[in-house]
Amino acid sequence: MTSLPTNSPTKKLGLVIDLDICVGCHACAVNCKEWNTSGHSAPLTDQDPYGADPSGVWFNRIHSFEVENEKTGGRTVNFPKSCLHCEDAPCVTVCPTGASYKREEDGIVLVNADHCIGCKLCSWACPYGAREYDEDAGVMKKCTLCVDKIYNPNLPEESRVPACVSTCPVGARSFGDLGDPNSDVSKLVESRGGYDLMPEQECKPTNKYLPPRPKKQGSPENDTMALTPMADSSAGVISRWVDKFLSA
Amino acid sequence: MHPAKSVIFFTTASGGGYGLLLILLLGNVFNLLPTYIFFLLVCYGLAFILIAAGLLSSTFHLGHPERAWRALTQWRSSWLSREGVMAIVTFIPTGLYALYVIFFQDSFSALMELIGLVGAVCCVITVYCTAMIYASLKTIHAWSNRFVPYGYLLLSLTTGMVLITGMMMVWGYDTGIFGWLSPLLLLGSLYWKVSYWRFLDQTKSVSSPESATGLGEFGAVSLLEAPHTEANYLMQEMGFSIARKHSEKLRKIVLWAGFGAPFILLAFALFQAGVIGGIAAVLAVVLAGIGIFVERWLFFAEAKHTVAMYYGAKDA
Ligand code: SF4
Ligand code: SF4
Ligand code: SF4
Numbered sequence: 001m002t003s004l005p006t007n008s009p010t011k012k013l014g015l016v017i018d019l020d021i022c023v024g025c026h027a028c029a030v031n032c033k034e035w036n037t038s039g040h041s042a043p044l045t046d047q048d049p050y051g052a053d054p055s056g057v058w059f060n061r062i063h064s065f066e067v068e069n070e071k072t073g074g075r076t077v078n079f080p081k082s083c084l085h086c087e088d089a090p091c092v093t094v095c096p097t098g099a100s101y102k103r104e105e106d107g108i109v110l111v112n113a114d115h116c117i118g119c120k121l122c123s124w125a126c127p128y129g130a131r132e133y134d135e136d137a138g139v140m141k142k143c144t145l146c147v148d149k150i151y152n153p154n155l156p157e158e159s160r161v162p163a164c165v166s167t168c169p170v171g172a173r174s175f176g177d178l179g180d181p182n183s184d185v186s187k188l189v190e191s192r193g194g195y196d197l198m199p200e201q202e203c204k205p206t207n208k209y210l211p212p213r214p215k216k217q218g219s220p221e222n223d224t225m226a227l228t229p230m231a232d233s234s235a236g237v238i239s240r241w242v243d244k245f246l247s248a
Numbered sequence: 249m250h251p252a253k254s255v256i257f258f259t260t261a262s263g264g265g266y267g268l269l270l271i272l273l274l275g276n277v278f279n280l281l282p283t284y285i286f287f288l289l290v291c292y293g294l295a296f297i298l299i300a301a302g303l304l305s306s307t308f309h310l311g312h313p314e315r316a317w318r319a320l321t322q323w324r325s326s327w328l329s330r331e332g333v334m335a336i337v338t339f340i341p342t343g344l345y346a347l348y349v350i351f352f353q354d355s356f357s358a359l360m361e362l363i364g365l366v367g368a369v370c371c372v373i374t375v376y377c378t379a380m381i382y383a384s385l386k387t388i389h390a391w392s393n394r395f396v397p398y399g400y401l402l403l404s405l406t407t408g409m410v411l412i413t414g415m416m417m418v419w420g421y422d423t424g425i426f427g428w429l430s431p432l433l434l435l436g437s438l439y440w441k442v443s444y445w446r447f448l449d450q451t452k453s454v455s456s457p458e459s460a461t462g463l464g465e466f467g468a469v470s471l472l473e474a475p476h477t478e479a480n481y482l483m484q485e486m487g488f489s490i491a492r493k494h495s496e497k498l499r500k501i502v503l504w505a506g507f508g509a510p511f512i513l514l515a516f517a518l519f520q521a522g523v524i525g526g527i528a529a530v531l532a533v534v535l536a537g538i539g540i541f542v543e544r545w546l547f548f549a550e551a552k553h554t555v556a557m558y559y560g561a562k563d564a
Binding site for chain 2: 003004019026029053054055056057058061062063064065066067068069072074075076077079081090092093094095096097098099115116117118119120121123124125126127128129132133135137138139140195196197198199200201202209211212
C-alpha cells in the first residue's frame with residue numbers, strides 16, 4: 001500500500017547522528033554494506049568494482065562539508081546520511097506499485113523488491129538522496145534500519161541495533177524510538193538541540209542530527225586560549241612542563 | 249535531472265497524440281471536420297499510434313517492464329499510477345467513438361456523441377496526470393510550479409492542432425477554424441515558455457546547502473569531500489547539469505523550431521492554399537516536433553534536484 005499508514009505510527013524508530021563527534025571514518029558505511037549485502041535487500045551489488053569507474057549500492061554515505069565564517073573561522077563537519085524514515089515520506093506516496101511502504105508498527109520505510117518495477121520515481125521524490133537503484137536487480141533499494149538485525153532473536157540483546165550504530169568507533173550514532181519523549185534518543189535530541197534536515201521539504205524526517213558544539217578555540221571571546229607561546233626550547237624540560245601546566 | 253530519451257519521447261509523442269485525439273473528438277462531435285473515411289482513418293490512426301508508441305517507450309526505462317501492470321494499483325496516492333489508469337481508461341470511449349465516426353457515419357446516436365465528449369475529457373485528464381507526476385515533486389523546483397501543468401496541457405493541444413492543420417492541408421481541405429487556431433496556440437505556447445524560463449532564471453528552490461545540512465547557523469556551507477571518488481546512481485540520475493551556454497542555444501532552438509518557425513509557416517499557409525501551403529504545413533509539423541522534443545529534453549536537463557546539494561551544488 002503506498003498510502004501512508006492512516007494512524008501515524010506512535011513508535012518511530014530512527015537514528016540520531018551527532019555531527020560534533022563524527023570523525024568521518026566511513027566505518028558505519030562499510031559495516032552497513034557488510035550487513036545488508038546478506039540482509040533484507042541483499043545483495044548490494046556493485047558495477048565495475050575493481051575497474052576505472054566503480055559504482056554500487058550503499059545505504060549510508062559519508063559527506064564532508066566545510067562551513068566558512070569570517071568571525072569564527074572555518075570548520076569541517078563530517079556528515080553521514082542514510083534514509084531518515086520520514087513520517088510524511090514522499091517516496092512512499094509517489095510509488096505507483098505499492099512496493100514502497102511505511103510500516104505502521106514502527107515507522108520503518110521499506111521497499112518490496114518483488115513488486116518494484118524500477119521506475120525510479122521514489123528516488124526523484126526523496127529530497128535527501130536516500131534511495132539506491134540496483135542496476136543489476138532492476139529494483140530500488142534503501143536503508144532498512146537494519147530491520148533484520150534490530151528484531152533478530154538469534155542475536156544477543158545488545159547486538160539488536162543497526163549495523164552502523166554498533167560499529168561507530170566514537171559513538172556518533174544512536175538508535176531508538178523517537179516517538180517516545182522519554183526514550184534516551186529523544187532526551188538526547190532535546191538536550192542537544194537536534195534538528196531536521198530540510199524541514200521546508202515537509203517530509204518530517206524521523207532521524208535527527210545533533211549540531212557541532214561551539215568551538216572553544218578561535219572564537220573572539222576565547223582569544224586568550226589561542227596559541228599562547230610556550231617557553232622557548234632553550235629552557236629546560238622541567239621549565240617547559242611547568243609552563244605548559246600553568247598555561248593550560 | 250538526467251534526460252532519459254524514452255521518457256522524453258513518451259511525453260512528446262503521447263502529448264501530441266492526446267492533443268490530436270482531443271481535437272478529432274471535439275471536431276467530429278461538433279461537425280467541424282471532413283468526414284471522408286480515409287482521412288479520419290489516418291488521423292485517428294496517427295493519434296492512437298503516437299499515444300501507444302509513447303506509452304510503450306515509457307516502459308523501456310523500467311527495471312521490470314513485465315511487472316508494469318502493478319503500476320495501476322496505487323491511484324489513491326500516486327500520480328504515476330493515476331496516469332497509467334487514465335491512459336487505459338481513455339482508450340475505451342475514444343476507441344469506441346473513433347469506430348463509430350469512421351464506420352457508422354450514416355447512423356446518428358446521441359449516446360455515441362456523449363461517449364465522444366467523455367473521451368475528450370479523458371484525454372485532458374490523462375495529460376494532466378502526466379504533468380502532475382512532475383509538478384508534484386517538491387524536490388525539483390523547475391517542475392513543482394504552476395507553469396508545469398498548464399504547459400503540458402497547452403503543448404499537447406498545440407501539437408495536436410498543428411498536426412490536424414497539417415493533415416487537412418495535405419489532403420487539400422479548407423482548414424477553417426483549425427488554420428487560425430494553430431498559429432494562435434503557437435504564439436500562446438511561445439509566451440508560456442518564455443514566462444517559464446523567466447521564472448526559472450529568477451527563482452530557486454526553498455532549500456539550500458545550509459538547510460540541507462542544517463549547518464547554516466555556523467556559516468556558509470560548501471562540500472569539502474564527496475563520499476566517494478566516482479559518480480553514483482544519485483549523481484548520474486539527479487546531478488545531471490547542463491552548461492549555461494548550451495542551454496541558451498537550446499532555448500533558441502526551442503523558440504524558433506518549436507514555435508516561431510511553425511507560426512510563420514502556418515500563418516503563411518493560411519493565405520496560401522495548394523501545394524506550397526501543404527509543404528509549408530508539413531514543414532511546420534516536422535519543425536514543431538523537433539522543437540518540442542528539444543523542449544522536453546531541456547525540461548529535464550535544466551531541472552535541478554535537492555540531492556545535488558549534498559554533492560557540491562550551490563543551489564537547487
Ligand atoms: S529519507 Fe527519503 S527514502 Fe527515506 S523515508 Fe524520507 S523521503 Fe523516503
Ligand atoms: S522504483 Fe520501485 S519503489 Fe520506487 S516508486 Fe518505482 S515501483 Fe515504487
Ligand atoms: S540503519 Fe542499517 S541499513 Fe540503515 S544506514 Fe544504518 S546500517 Fe545501513
